[in-house]
Amino acid sequence: MSRRRAFASSISAALIAAAITAAAFLSFGNGESPGIGEPSVAIQYELSESLGSSQSPAVPLTPPDTFSSLTRSAVDWSSVYARVSPSLVSVVTEAGTGSGFFVTDDGHVITNLHVVSEAEQVYVYLQDRSRHEAEMIAKDAGNDLALLKIDADATEISVPSFGRLNDLRIGDPVGALGAPFGLPNSLTVGIVSALDRTRPSGTGTLEPLRSMIQTDAALNPGNSGGMLVDEFGRVVGIPTQIESADRSSSGIGFAVSAEAMLRSLPTMLQGEDVERSYLGVSLPPTGGRLEILDVVCESAADRAGVRVGDVLLRINGESADSFAELVEALADIAPGDEMTITVRRGFSRLTLETTATAWPTEPPDLGCG
Structure with a gap:
């Protein structure tokens, strides 16, 4: 032959068709270093279901067995934001701004690989307006993920809890937190538009991005690497791509699942790239x-x-x-x-x-x- x-x-x-589909990638914003907004409420580091802090408004952490339409539509996004935003950071390079969030209490931050892959210097801005130089520890090109590390001494760090992909259903409310166009601590909301999408990765590998979450929550350049959270304040995805002709929100955005990130995290924490x-x-x-x-x-x-x-x-x-x-x-x-x-x-x-x-x-x- x-x-x-x-x-x-x-x-x-x-996957061949997916790999050649044109996509607008959410990578960097407008090149401006972000001015981090007002500090948010810090919460105690827990990897369990609990996000609890007496300083934050109460939010349900475990979904009930049956969701009513009222439960799905009447989400208290102010409370969700107050609990989750302390984990959010802005990731700044010489090319622009992306987003990220803490995954360990000793200063490890997850973001998208395309945000930092060509950067000579990477800085992470926290909620207290402080700037920290970051080192890239490892990457997972097949999921467009990079693990960064900052010096966490004297830094109060909050790590969110994570939701399961199997708990998501089309129509569920979700919120995207990040720094679109370099504007830090931004929240947009929408729904899960589709599940199990396959997309080209665009990070130097032909391995496609699988099991992605599609959402109509507004995503723009700078949202990359941030958090897609459910109505219970759990991170369910990492906003990564949009389908758009002009690199701005079209109502069609895609997030790598938090489960995919968590599968790769132990390997990356050892300083090894995931292949x-x-x-x-x-x-x-x-x-x-x-x-x-x-x-x-x-x-x-x-x-x-x-x-x-x-x-x-x-x-x-x-x-x-x-x-x-x-x-x-x-x-x-x-x-x-x-x-x-x-x-x-x-x-x-x-x-x-x-x-x-x-x-x-x-x-x-x-x-x-």
């Missing part, structure tokens, strides 16, 4: 069996001997006969790990051995199956 150049995802024809393995096959864009449509040259699948027409069954012994199962199986395999690929070829069942590879940074060659 002839070799041909193609811009392709490794495991889904659907996921790349299988190197093209699959049907619709549901059903995972029949190989094409194989990326020099990929793990190519080196294992996977062929066009094979039907994917298992990865490292784990079921991979649906797209969701395949993504889950690959998530536990790092580039360089030994990997087995079980396929059905005709009437035969074959288990092929290979070594996992990392996601490419340039469009790969197809046609090697």
Whole structure:
């Protein structure tokens, strides 16, 4: 089979389309350093469900079993903001302004990778107006995330609690906190417009952003890396992209889920970049069996001997006969790990051995199956 150049995802024809979709990325604001607004109420660091502080207005932390339309529409966003905003920071580089928030009480801040990826100097502005030089500790390019660290001595730090993606439903109210156009401590509100969106990452990898939250809460340049919170004050996402012709809010914004960030956080806290393995096959864009449509040259699948027409069954012994199962199986395999690929070829069942590879940074060659 002839070799041909193609811009392709490794495991889904659907992701090919996503990877070439034009997107306006929320990265930097107007180039102005932000003047941090009035200090907000500080809250005690807790990673549990509790956001409690006697200084802040009470807000429900655990959603009731049944939501009424009144509960969904009558959100006390002032109370939510008072509890969550102490965790919010502005992230400033020589190119402009983004957002971030604390994830540990010793000064680790999460933001979007595209906010800081090309920066020579990074500064974090806190709620007390103080400026702190930040160091980038690690990154997760596949989720467009970067972990920063500031010197936390004599700094009062608040870490928010986090919501689960499975608790979100289309129509749920959400609020976005960040520094749009360099304006710090801004809150916009909307709803969850859609779930499980796939988007191109645009951070030097062809790995797509998966399971993103779509919202109509106004997002603009400078919101990147901030917080998308639910009505209970829990961070459910990190605003990352907008779909817009002019890089301003169009009512179509996307956030990386907080769950995706929390999965990567332990690795990043160790100072290690997060990398996921790349299988190197093209699959049907619709549901059903995972029949190989094409194989990326020099990929793990190519080196294992996977062929066009094979039907994917298992990865490292784990079921991979649906797209969701395949993504889950690959998530536990790092580039360089030994990997087995079980396929059905005709009437035969074959288990092929290979070594996992990392996601490419340039469009790969197809046609090697």
